Amino acid sequence: MAADKVKGGAERPRWSLDRLVETGLGRTLVRIAALLALIGAWQLAGNDTIGLLFPTFGRTLVAFWGLVSDGTLQVALLVTNQTLLAGIIVMLVVGIPVGIMTARVSVLDRIVTPYITFLVAIPVIALIPVIQAILGLTFAARVTVVVLFGIPYVIINTAVAVRRVDPVLTEMATSFGASRLVILRDVVLPAAVPGIMAGIRIALGQALIGMVVAELTIVGAGIGSLIADLQGRFRVAPVLAIAVTIVLEGVLLMTIVEWIERRLGRWSQS
Amino acid sequence: MGWLSSLAYRNGPFLLSLAALALLWEVVGRSIDLITLPPLSAVLAAFYDLWASGAVTAPLLDSTLALLYGLVLSLALGSLIGIGMGLSRFVDVALGPYVKAGLSAPMIAFVPVFLMIFGIGPATRIATVVAFSVFIVATNAATAMRASDPRLIEMAHSFGASRWAIFRDVRLPAGAPYFLAGLRLGVARGVKGLINGEVLIAIIGLGGLVKKYGTVFSMDQLYAVILLIVVYAAIAVGLVSAVSRLLVAEEK
Amino acid sequence: MTETQAPAISISNLTKFYGSPKGRRMKALENVTLTVGRGEFVSIIGPSGCGKTTMLKMVGGILGWDEGSIEVLGKPVTGPGPERATVFQSFALLPWMTVIDNVSFGLKVRGMAKPERYAVARKLLASVGLADFETSYPRQLSGGMQQRVGLARALAVSPQLLLMDEPFSAIDAQTRLILQTDLLDIWSKTDLSVLFITHAMDEAVFLSDKVVIMGARPGHVTDIIDVDLPRPRTEETRRDPRFVELTGFVWDRLRGMIQQDERAA
Ligand SMILES: Nc1ncnc2c1ncn2[C@@H]1O[C@H](COP(=O)(O)OP(=O)(O)OP(=O)(O)O)[C@@H](O)[C@H]1O
Ligand SMILES: [Mg+2]
Numbered sequence: 001m002a003a004d005k006v007k008g009g010a011e012r013p014r015w016s017l018d019r020l021v022e023t024g025l026g027r028t029l030v031r032i033a034a035l036l037a038l039i040g041a042w043q044l045a046g047n048d049t050i051g052l053l054f055p056t057f058g059r060t061l062v063a064f065w066g067l068v069s070d071g072t073l074q075v076a077l078l079v080t081n082q083t084l085l086a087g088i089i090v091m092l093v094v095g096i097p098v099g100i101m102t103a104r105v106s107v108l109d110r111i112v113t114p115y116i117t118f119l120v121a122i123p124v125i126a127l128i129p130v131i132q133a134i135l136g137l138t139f140a141a142r143v144t145v146v147v148l149f150g151i152p153y154v155i156i157n158t159a160v161a162v163r164r165v166d167p168v169l170t171e172m173a174t175s176f177g178a179s180r181l182v183i184l185r186d187v188v189l190p191a192a193v194p195g196i197m198a199g200i201r202i203a204l205g206q207a208l209i210g211m212v213v214a215e216l217t218i219v220g221a222g223i224g225s226l227i228a229d230l231q232g233r234f235r236v237a238p239v240l241a242i243a244v245t246i247v248l249e250g251v252l253l254m255t256i257v258e259w260i261e262r263r264l265g266r267w268s269q270s
Numbered sequence: 271m272g273w274l275s276s277l278a279y280r281n282g283p284f285l286l287s288l289a290a291l292a293l294l295w296e297v298v299g300r301s302i303d304l305i306t307l308p309p310l311s312a313v314l315a316a317f318y319d320l321w322a323s324g325a326v327t328a329p330l331l332d333s334t335l336a337l338l339y340g341l342v343l344s345l346a347l348g349s350l351i352g353i354g355m356g357l358s359r360f361v362d363v364a365l366g367p368y369v370k371a372g373l374s375a376p377m378i379a380f381v382p383v384f385l386m387i388f389g390i391g392p393a394t395r396i397a398t399v400v401a402f403s404v405f406i407v408a409t410n411a412a413t414a415m416r417a418s419d420p421r422l423i424e425m426a427h428s429f430g431a432s433r434w435a436i437f438r439d440v441r442l443p444a445g446a447p448y449f450l451a452g453l454r455l456g457v458a459r460g461v462k463g464l465i466n467g468e469v470l471i472a473i474i475g476l477g478g479l480v481k482k483y484g485t486v487f488s489m490d491q492l493y494a495v496i497l498l499i500v501v502y503a504a505i506a507v508g509l510v511s512a513v514s515r516l517l518v519a520e521e522k
Numbered sequence: 523m524t525e526t527q528a529p530a531i532s533i534s535n536l537t538k539f540y541g542s543p544k545g546r547r548m549k550a551l552e553n554v555t556l557t558v559g560r561g562e563f564v565s566i567i568g569p570s571g572c573g574k575t576t577m578l579k580m581v582g583g584i585l586g587w588d589e590g591s592i593e594v595l596g597k598p599v600t601g602p603g604p605e606r607a608t609v610f611q612s613f614a615l616l617p618w619m620t621v622i623d624n625v626s627f628g629l630k631v632r633g634m635a636k637p638e639r640y641a642v643a644r645k646l647l648a649s650v651g652l653a654d655f656e657t658s659y660p661r662q663l664s665g666g667m668q669q670r671v672g673l674a675r676a677l678a679v680s681p682q683l684l685l686m687d688e689p690f691s692a693i694d695a696q697t698r699l700i701l702q703t704d705l706l707d708i709w710s711k712t713d714l715s716v717l718f719i720t721h722a723m724d725e726a727v728f729l730s731d732k733v734v735i736m737g738a739r740p741g742h743v744t745d746i747i748d749v750d751l752p753r754p755r756t757e758e759t760r761r762d763p764r765f766v767e768l769t770g771f772v773w774d775r776l777r778g779m780i781q782q783d784e785r786a787a
Pocket of ligand 2: 574
């Protein structure tokens with residue numbers, strides 16, 4: 001204790017393992033080791049003896065290869081991602097203008113915002129039977145699900161970002177005689193970009209959930225039907241392989257959006 | 271009556287639009303015989319029946335129990351991981367990427383796997399709740415551990431405080447708000463996970479009711495269940511918010 | 523200056539109310555009368571909240587008023603105009619634009635094509651000593667340099683009247699002295715009229731032909747002091763006994779008001 005105090009009143013004591021991750025190389029090695037440990041644990045925890053047990057990593061990998069080698073998984077993912085893409089496009093094309101308008105028109109704000117808050121608070125999946133009753137087992141129904149999952153976050157974050165724009169900047173533009181439209185285009189929107197991007201990132205996470213939910217409930221030709229088919233034949237390993245693939249796709253898409261977010265928001269980090 | 275007029279000013283447009291929607295719903299529901307749109311009064315009647323007949327009591331209890339088990343598990347597991355990440359750079363580097371991925375990736379994709387392995391029992395729903403809430407609890411626990419002012423920790427060190435004493439007297443109080451925020455978000459996500467899991471499993475609990483009434487196009491009962499779920503989610507989240515506000519207020 | 527020319531700014535009997543959220547009205551300015559002659563440099567100084575910013579915004583045409591009139595170059599103010607330009611306390615630079623795009627922002631709003639507005643902007647950047655920073659972003663510059671960009675942006679639209687709201691108050695004390703002499707340097711080469719708001723007494727006296735002292739609750743003019751220090755003003759001016767005397771006089775007037783305010787609060 002006493003020696004400790006003498007050594008460094010100011011320096012915090014650290015666990016020796018923390019020294020490992022002080023360099024970039026150390027961090028990379030630790031990450032690789034963690035991945036290997038995870039795979040090892042998975043392999044050990046898995047049990048391939050009977051059909052409906054948690055499959056090992058090896059068997060899941062084999063199942064994955066089985067799905068990929070005949071193109072089944074690729075086709076299913078392609079179909080499923082069409083839903084996601086359409087949903088995201090609708091989300092942005094509708095959500096961003098609505099967000100801007102709610103920020104600028106106070107009556108609209110007071111009407112729209114409670115409904116959006118409601119949509120955030122409730123599990124959207126509960127609305128699926130209604131969507132299905134109205135739109136049937138269609139592409140449009142699945143896209144609607146994706147949109148409902150994500151759009152509240154686009155609207156809310158856009159509105160907040162637009163409202164938070166420094167009033168001094170709009171005052172400055174006004175003093176140079178800029179019209180409302182020019183101020184919106186040249187000042188408000190660029191200033192709101194980082195906030196809007198943050199909203200898009202959150203909405204993408206939700207839209208991915210919506211995509212899976214839509215696939216599993218309003219089954220079409222995508223991964224939903226593939227999973228249903230495999231479930232019917234009690235084959236866990238390929239279902240797990242599909243689940244991991246979707247999660248990895250999610251991680252990839254989120255990483256891309258985060259990268260775009262950082263690029264567009266570089267000026268806002270001081 | 272100042273508060274009344276300010277309430278009318280703030281919420282007037284929303285309440286008006288809500289009333290207009292309700293009226294429209296009732297009128298259209300009555301005049302056009304759409305199965306998808308029973309009149310609002312029928313839905314409210316079904317809601318009352320559902321409640322009075324006790325048809326929802328068992329599913330409600332069932333769901334709540336699964337939610338509680340899941341949340342307790344998430345809290346224990348998430349805190350453990352998060353505290354480890356917050357206190358040690360090593361743990362942070364090793365586990366951080368997985369926690370971050372789990373936070374934003376569609377964990378719901380694992381529900382079919384849970385269903386096949388655990389069957390339709392409570393374990394599937396508990397696993398779903400955990401998958402939805404554990405990462406946010408961990409993230410906030412890690413933030414909570416890093417929230418304390420390093421100068422305070424140095425000060426405590428200089429007085430010879432032990433690691434545990436520093437944890438209890440410096441890190442925990444400073445981190446409490448973040449911790450509670452994680453809990454609140456965890457409950458919000460957990461409720462969604464629960465309902466998602468139940469609808470996908472399609473047999474049990476509140477979500478099971480959605481599927482049951484949805485497939486037979488018993489729309490007034492379906493809307494009544496949706497209403498129930500909305501109220502349920504709002505109460506669960508509201509309860510945790512209220513409790514955490516109390517706790518944080520006491521801290522100060 | 524010929525007799526027939528209207529003054530740069532002529533404010534008479536100006537009164538302004540702000541509506542509070544509770545619906546009550548707060549009188550921000552009462553019966554303010556003030557003239558800024560052509561080519562004149564006039565400072566306004568007064569306790570916090572006495573309505574200096576409010577008045578500048580009204581002259582700038584981005585805020586309305588309740589009673590009285592404001593004329594700029596003989597014409598009543600109805601909105602912002604090309605003959606006025608403002609320099610802001612917090613610089614108000616657009617952080618996602620480079621320095622040259624910021625400087626040419628006013629010209630872009632007026633519809634000037636890119637090559638022309640860049641040519642103008644380059645000239646002004648050179649005149650404020652930032653020729654090498656065209657492609658920098660505001661956050662890469664120090665506070666003093668950022669305000670030079672703000673000044674260049676205002677000058678780029680070739681205004682006849684410069685409105686400055688505490689432009690140097692967010693800048694460190696030494697840089698501030700340099701900016702003051704640079705501003706006078708630029709001003710003396712043009713026929714600009716300047717309305718300059720500040721909290722610093724030495725700054726007001728050093729820069730101005732006239733110092734207007736305002737009181738609060740509601741905002742009103744208490745004194746107008748003619749600064750009879752010779753121009754060009756240099757570092758010597760700051761040591762001139764007359765400079766010290768005038769600064770002391772302004773402080774005496776302000777101190778009384780501020781002490782009264784503190785007793786009331
Ligand atoms: N938009 C507004 N709505 C209501 N009241 C306002 C508004 N803007 C300013 N005020 C009030 O009007 C008074 C004058 O404000 P103003 O900003 O013009 O003062 P100032 O002299 O510039 O103060 P400072 O020296 O702090 O910059 C203050 O009491 C202020 O609270
Ligand atoms: Mg001011």
